[in-house]
Amino acid sequence: MVKTRVKAADLREKSKAELLQTLANLKKDLLNLKVQHVGGAGSSSGLKIKEMRKNVARVLTVISQTERKKALEEAKGKRIPYDLRFKKTRAIRRKLSRSDRNVKTVRQQKRLTHLARRQYAVKA
Template sequence: MSTSKVKTGQLWNKSKDDLVKQLGELKTELGQLRIQKITSSGSKLNKIHDLRKSIARVLTVVNLKQRQQLRLFYKNKKYLPLDLRPKQTRAIRRRLSPEDKAKTLEKTKKRATHFPQRKYAVKVRQVSSTMELQPSRAMQ
């Protein structure tokens, strides 16, 4: 059994069975080191620390792979498990969906077609170039 740190990149390429087997080996090694720490005077704290972190890495990869598989399984299903749904805030989860928000009542549609937005044109008075602009009398 190796006490070197486990690289996460290598774990992603392994199958679930290999990961579970490696996890078992790491746990037994950790148990042995804990016993050695108690019986012998030499401290094994660094090795224990590395093993605990390696176990955490393996467990993380196992759990993430499992979640990936669940996401694929529930991809086109009607319902999604709560832990796979987007977290968001409670208020955002209660909001109308974009489809529901875009819907309009029949009455509103008729009103929009029968009374559309009015367009108004404003006639602009042209100032000839020969005419000088006089300051207003209020300013004098």
Template sequence: AAMRSMLRLLGHGPPPPLLLLLLLLLPLSTPALQPLPHSTVSLPSPSSAPQPSSFQSHCYPAVMALRGGRGDSIKAKDLRDKTIDELSQLEQELRSELMSLRVAQQVGGQPGRVNKIKTVRKNIARVLTVMVSQARKAEHKLNVGKKHKAKDIRMNRHWPKAWRTRLTKKEKSIKSEKAKRCLKLKIWGGGVRPMRRVVLTEPLPPPILDVVDYSIERTFEKYPRRRKGAKGRHTATGHIPEHAKLAMDKKKLKWKEENKRLKALRQKQDQMAEE
């Protein structure tokens, strides 16, 4: 640096060898060879970093009003009565506060800012959750009283089904707890469509008897006798489709014809035995 300042004083031409030797032998403490004064850049100390308490009181009035003047977290129950515009303003203030905290953490280098940043991020998440719930509530109010209701934006499949179900006058007049539980199962899709079962796949050979016991016919039914009907009520025979009823009637006719044939055959055998 001393050589550069000396060369700047002498000019831009190449110095002679004698001058270079003289510069090397002179001590560096000579005032003529000292570097020129220049401006110094001082980094801010950790104590001079912006503190959150210095700007919370006047920059974010909505945030401090919800917190009660303290740096606590915001409760979701305090956000339910606010409008969408107020929630949007609160979200912007929280995001600005989060940015200030991150800048203070990077400049000041204080690890204690991490907990504060986590609290502010949770507050932002709570505000967004309340905003989404209010939007869904407003959408639901628009569909009240309509015959064909729009599907809910939730991913849960039970919500659209429950919201599009209109209760009848009889269902609205239900008072017993058991009937209410059955109605709830019906609305939420529990036990409305029981699985179809087949007891036997092949028919049994006809018995050689005068009278066939019709109680065995239940083993051939594809639908159980005791099951919940279409309305969610327990019925004696259950909800049997029409094609299944026709098939059961045809089966009964076959059993009757087989009984007649067996009875005539038994009578003929008895007559031949008597002769």
């Protein structure tokens, strides 16, 4: 009934249908454990419940990661949707690119060419 730990590496090899079947089985086992815990099965059932919840979370994580990866591959070469972009930080996302930082206005260009920085030689 209760497995020790589901490995994420093993889950990645399975198809989506197999993952959904595994998820259904884990949820059923979790429900049974909760019923036993309420019935007063013992102190160790709390640890088993915790482990089962983590197993369910692992399966759901692998499912979402594989779906996300497929969606990113489909969007390759196109504009990537906001929910699939990498989060990073707000400051990094808003930071200008190197080429945008180096762009100068016409006024700045004129000022740089006509009013270049003067260099003075000091007489010894």
